[in-house]
Amino acid sequence: MISRSAIDLIGNTPLVTLDRLHSGPGQLLAKCEFMQPGGSVKDRAALQIINDAYDDKRLVKGRPVVEMTSGNMGAGLAVVCNVTGNPFVAVMSKGNSPARVKMLESLGAEVVLTSQVDGSPGMVTGKDIEVATEEAIRISKEKDAFYVDQFNNESSLRAHELGTGPEIWEEVGNELDCFVAAVGSGGTFLGTSKYLKNRKAGLYCAAVEPEGTQVLSGKPITDPRHVIQGIGYSLVPPHWDPKLCDETVAVTDDEAIRYRSLLAEKESLLVGYSAAANVCASVKLMNSGKFGKYPMVVTILCDTGLKY
Ligand SMILES: Cc1ncc(COP(=O)(O)O)c(C=O)c1O
Known part of the structure; x- marks a missing residue:
């Protein structure tokens, strides 16, 4: 094939x-969701979200895409956005593993790291995620980008359904x-x-x-x-x-x-x-x-x- x-x-x-x-x-x-090109289950949600956004014109070729990610959604989005021709910015808490940052950057994504509030390296908390989310929203407004918003985006459920x-x-x-x-x-x-x-x-x-x-x-x-x-x-x-x-x-x-x-x-x-x-x-x-x-x-x- x-x-x-x-x-x-x-x-x-x-x-x-x-x-x-x-x-x-x-x-x-x-x-075996780890066998997908971005290395995780989140590739499915990334693809569905981008496809759905193209379908109803929230996204067009060339428009930047921004998301807060622990790394896996970011890798999925980087894979998909490279193919669709959309620049991608990943906003991540510093507590996520450095291997994820490396992978995202190797896939051509811009990575913005935010400080931890009450977590520690390797342990990312809800409060750490809130800080990263606020920064992702700020950057998406600044760039007039498509903000993925995986927690609220129903396409992510649809991918699995x-x-x-x-x-x-x-x-x-x-x-x-x-x-x-x-x-x-x-x-x-x-x-x-x-x-x-x-x-x-x-x-x-x-x-x-x-x-x-x-x-x-x-x-x-x-x-x-x-x-x-x-x-x-x-x-x-x-x-x-x-x-x-x-x-x-x-x-x-x-x-x-x-x-x-x-x-x-x-x-x-x-x-x-x-x-x-x-x-x-x-x-x-x-x-x-x-x-x-x-x-x-x-x-x-x-x-x-x-x-x-
Ligand atoms: C390693 C890992 N496991 C599980 C999940 C959970 O997947 P979901 O967001 O579909 O609940 C994620 C989500 O990012 C993840 O990165």
Whole structure:
């Protein structure tokens, strides 16, 4: 198959069994979102957002695009904007890994870094994100740019309702018992769960949160700092729909670190902390026995471990 551009390499990611990490009972499958050109699940949202903005003329060739990003949405937007011919400015908290800044700059994006408020390097909090967001809005006004606004942009949910959900259903169909995904903007969890629940009434969808900042389960924030970059910003995403979420599962830093090593060493899958948190949460759910003896669970390997 010959693709016309890197954009055509977005989506249609494979599922891989994690039998070496979880030998059963049941089957744990993971969607390899890290295999996309920007190295993460966010490529899908980036493409849908830019396509939708072109469709209704909010964006034209040459107009700058600006977004606040932990790095993954930025990489996706850099990939897409290079192909569509739009200059891209990424505004990031300094707490995100330097590897992400390097990747964005290598893809030709302009990167603006903002200071941390209460986070620390490798640990980005909701307040750090607020500062980066304000700066992104300021720059987008200054440049008369298209401001992506991923947390409020419905195209990001649509990307998963039109892509991730149908792709999973096509592979596993009615056998599926449970879908598990970590929540940043919520696009992956909400869009995929919406599609899958429409296909199978009673399908169980579980959202993953870092322990200490479990706002989706309504718990008080005890520690906003954690290693699971890209999720757990101590805020309920604007499009959050509790009807789509049957359970929230908390994962500690230690668990995410341990599962990241297990994935690399047992499955040869070098992925990031949110992917590891997803797999850890899936194993917890499978071991709980709530899906019977042979549950089938699908989760998301959100990004490549090379970004850390
Ligand atoms: C590494 C990583 N994992 C998970 C997510 C969560 O994805 P979503 O914004 O679709 O909830 C993100 C979002 O940026 C991310 O960067």
